[in-house]
Amino acid sequence: MKKFNPTLLLSCLILLIVSGTALALTGIYHLEDTPGSTASFETVHKVDTESFERSEAKTTLDGGTYANIMQNAQTEKPIASTAEKGMTIGEIMRWAGIVAIVVAIVILLLIEFIYRDRINPMNYRILLIISLFVLPMIVGLGTSATVLETTKSVQSCGSCHVMDPFVDDLFDAESTTLAARHYKNKWIPKYQCYTCHTTYGAHGTFEGKRDGFRHWLLFVTGTWDEPISYSGSYPNMNCTSCHAGTNAFQQVKSHRALSSKLRADEVSCTSCHGPAHPTPKERVASTDQQEIEQRSTSAMRKIGPEELNSLVEALDE
């Protein structure tokens, strides 16, 4: 034991941890959606937030809803409100991670270089364990939670171009799809895709991972079918967890008549209230429209100034 040089070992460990943490922190900060990246996202998807000002009739929902809980915003009354939502789990975890790593480094520096000889070996070892294993574990957790949390954002879903028609529709103030209406009326204040597409509970988490994996496989192998469609029956629970408790829902006789079928997902809420997203025909139509617009812009750019002049002259004549 005597030949063993703890200082060298420790220095190596510290170097490792510091560089690891630096990497993690860079990752965390990069994942954070800076105003810049949001802005560029909004340009790509033509978000016209001003046109959202006129909103549909006030939502009749009241009380804490699952959407709020999902977003860690239980305190908020109606989900229509866009007021401060406090910290999200992701933010808390991010800060926990940062604090943990800073504390770990400070402890290591202190016990190694200042208090090395002044504390008893038992305490030294405990502090070592804390700063080398426990705190880094928190950092690890914080990082994954942050990643999980940021992938809930609409931006994250929209980064895959397969989702373009859906994300574009979400930001279209004139669209009447369920998704767009929930978005523009702020019935779901954030994580709009995620809130309706991950079934709640542990089973939902499993389904979410499974679907994510499948989608990824289809994507990288280029084997998905256009137009993409929802596989299987949509779990109505995603809708009813917010709506079922409301008067507006319970008053509708058709809801009562179909209650068992709705519970069993034999009839989807979207059967009457859809479409949730643009129908395949509408997706193609909007893409065609965009293509036409693009073609005309590019055609315009190709006309040189001389040609333009001659055109104007021709018109004058």
Add this chain to the structure above:
Amino acid sequence: MSKKDGINRNKEHPTSPDTASDKYDGLSRRDFMRIASLSAAGVFTGSLMSGCGELWERQPVIDVDSWHQGVCRFCGTGCGIKIGMSDGKVVDVKGDPAAHNRGRLCIKGILNREILYVEDRALYPMIRKNGELERASWEEAMELIASRFSQSIQNSGPDSVAFYGSGQLFTEESYSANKLFKAGIGTNNVDGNPRLCMASAAVGYTSVFGKDEPMGCYEDTDHADCFFVTGSNMAECHPIVWERLQDRKRSNPDTFLIVVDPRKTRTAEHADLFLQIKPGTDVALYNSMIYEFYRRGLVDLEMIEDYLSFQSGSNSITEEQFRSHLEKYTPERAASVCGISAEQIREAAFRFGNSPATMSFWTMGLNQQIQGTAANRLVMAMHLLTGQIGRPGATPFSLTGQPNAGGGVRDTGSLAHALPNGRLVANPKHRKEMEELWNVPEGTISPNPGHHAISLFQAMNSGDVECALIMSTNPIQSLPNILPYRDAMENAFVVVADAFHPTETTKYADVVLPAAMWAEKGGVFSQSERRYHYVPNLVEPKGEARSDFDIIIDLADRLGHGDLFPNRTQADIWEEWRKISAHSTYNFEGITYERLKNQPGILWPCPDEDHPGTCRRYVPGEDPLVKDEDARLDFYGRPDGRALIYLHEQGEPYENQNEKFPLLLTTGRVLEHWHTETITRRVDDLKNIKTDFLEVHPADAARYGLQDGDDVRVASRRGDAEFVTRITDDIREGLVFATFHSAKHLVNKVTSDAVDPFSRQPDYKRCAVSIEKA
């Protein structure tokens, strides 16, 4: 990767598609994260995948082997559906995203999946022997029918037999029955339930534009800035058209909705301006709105100059005469007639005339009145005078109630006064044309219009009509003032073909024939917007049931008119019919079975197989039949190309309230049930939806000592019926409301069979009644 053509992957680099692929070279940060986390998940999931569906992908709750394009069995909205089959049974139905309904259905549409398998399906033919209906063979039943019909025709002439059809038969079926009776037997006694439902709109369109059916389409809803919904509870009766209207309001919240109705219906709850008029006073309201159009200068002078003529009865009048008649309808005077404020009328008129595009919707509230035709003509006049017509979003649009009243009955002319494609029995030229097209000797078609619905049942009662074939409808519940018509059923020899037994009508039948329904037979339906679409034949009929088409052809053979149908299949009949349509302004020759099977319907006119169909009729550039391409509009249905503005005065009610009958009764529907509940009442999920209620205003309830839930008897000069009191202030004081759905609580014992003088459509919307605790 041709699959991805629908997706625009180059959005970020619109002008340089080549560089777009850069983004996909190498892994982006997020891709890396995704791979990292998914590899982990992959190890876990991969081990579980091994062919277990649910573990790999979310599965449908209902197993479906194949999906087929079809159409809803119920209302005139005519939603496109996908029918899911498994083991030869219909197991699932969902909306067709490619159809006009964008994949949406109402509860009835969804429950199409159950309707074939509910109880009380008629399974075998029955003949009444010693007062009881007894099982018989098809041969026996058809032989009896043929001999009774032949006997009557021989002894009392062809006008002693009749056909009473339905807006629920396929077009091929109505067309064949019409041909058999008019060109074979030689009687114009062909009418049907559309007389109770659409006749006023049909006469309205025909008299104003020269041709029947609306010129607009559902797509207009997406462009209108003001909606004028009058006499229609769209939210319950045409829920999916209503959703589209709501969509318009959602995407453009400034869209203004005016609702005219004596009840504060679910439609009216959403109105920006709600005119809760007294029933039967809307003619005064429309006149007053037209008065306001003139006063405010909202009248379109170009329209008056070039496209309109004025008419009073059968005489043409000048615009000045028309205007002087309007002087009686100042908003103040009309307000006192209608029971609303003058300010509301002014506001409604201003909104209607001033909006960039106004679209009107109406149904039974307008049609089922003794001034139904007048009301229809005036709503059309409002559009014509303000120029709110022929542009996207500007159109007078009448909604139909049944899945095939337009194409099946109105377009085929299966009505007592009509011949196919807008021709009239009374017009010798039209008769001759049809005789040539049908290849029958000149003079075959009788020059005398037949009995319209009410008069047909009266004739059955008096013995003038001895035999009748009733198909796919339940008149002994749906006719107004039914009590005397029950006797009519007793007096005549009546054959009823229906998919269900018992119904109020089969109860009184002499022969009941089991009919196939919906997907047990295939054929063409049409809905409100002139869209023809196809219902596929997917399953075997229940029991011994046969399609109505087979029954008609069988009867034709037995009556010796088989040569009218040289080719026996429905497909051949469709071929014949679409070719005949080419000889008229209803041209839909381009609509083939083949096309209909591959797309969710086509709107006529559609003259050739490459034509995509027509959204707006009479509009140059859209309607292929327009002759004058430079005109703003071309009302080619009229000889002079000018639509007619009719002068109509607000009439007196046909029956007065008095001390004995101090209240008014009006009737309607609820969303979940349809017509006489023959089908919907038998669907388990709908059994708890009540239709036995009578809506009473709280003040009236207090006056007659009624509590919510009390049994209440409604009586008129004709009969009485019992209901359960539902107290609500959504109804005007002095007015009570019941649905016509319930066979146990028959409101039609109370309603009146007074009819509109032009359309012969009865007035279900207003009769004098008394109420008392039962």
